[in-house]
Amino acid sequence: MSGGGTSVRCEALSFRYRPDEPAMRFDCAFAPGRVTSVMGPSGSGKSTLLALIAGFERAESGRILIGDADITRLPPARRPVSIVFQDNNLFAHLDVAANVGLGIAPDLRLDSAARGKLAEALDAVGLAGYETRKPGALSGGERQRVAIARALVRDRPVLMLDEAFGSLGPALRAAMLDLVADLHRRMAMTVIMVSHDPDDARRIASDLVFIDGGRVAAQGPTDRLLDDGENETVRAYLGSRQTPS
Template structure:
């Protein structure tokens, strides 16, 4: 269980508060206007930003004393966290050993992870030779290898076209199911939340609100979310179908 206990984050004049928890396997979309603090919240959970007050706990353990590399999580950014001078096999191997001195069994694990995401035989290639979709698949393969119980995503598929983004979200769901990870995903696209998440935390006005079931929040959005989406409540453009559906009306 991830618990944000009286959490307060500050950077200059910026301040963000959060006080809520999610269970293992939860899939939460963080939605809100640019600059509201979505990425800042992930940075704090990952250990890159110390809280001004409060605690971040996983399974009851305070993560505050732990450096980023010792925390039970993986994080993906828009650049997919791939080192361009290393091969894909080496990039994935870093998820198992920082010195890349892999055992034969670990090398088999790397090959199996690439195969699992549709990149069998791509191990010798380097990231600059990949398409955006292939880079996303490689990043997810490393997440699969690491098998950490918490996964943070900061718009890793934002630069992809709609069809390819849908494919990556489906693959992300497969990886999350395979690892049992709880997922926090920053997105500016409500439709991405509908396709992947089971709940939404609205980040606005200095607060990361407690997650609300995804279909419920879009069916009756709070004022801050209506302002963000630019829709009035009760209109056809505010209609929401079920998960895997769409936002919008006829």
């Protein structure tokens, strides 16, 4: 689990789901070895941005650079990123060890070094001893820990979390964010985290990218954007969240 972190840059990245709709366009940078949150209204394009970086969607034009490498045309498996989603991260019929092992070898043939790495990852997320449990016998937070362990064994320098803890209650979500912060400190990965909640961003993200209407409306230090009110679009978003419904 070397990690190390590397920069991620999206340059004039243009994308649309249907030809009759206006293109989204992303210009943003994620600093190496930092935690950056991606925030913005529902439907603004946060998951789309992560899907483009992961390679699940293909840009019409523009470039994605990870470090100095242009990865715009690489298939997802060859990109130096791991991604954890809110749901559907685990195979229900496989136990915890196999679910994590898939991150090392899709055929689950693990040599002793790979088994050591797996044990190390389960230990890092606090799940040593859970190897033979099936996902159905785990809590929501434990399931997400397994998904993070699988991301860790993949040894990619960029870890993306797409509302990975969105279905968890506030206390558990805070614990999971602290786990990510702890792993980040130890492995210095570049972390990109989509969240709706400004407190999630304040808790672990030094930087923030704010998306609005398929564009990057603001990017910069979290405290300046969330607390100093530096950007009008972000201010309006925060204000709208505080309005009782």
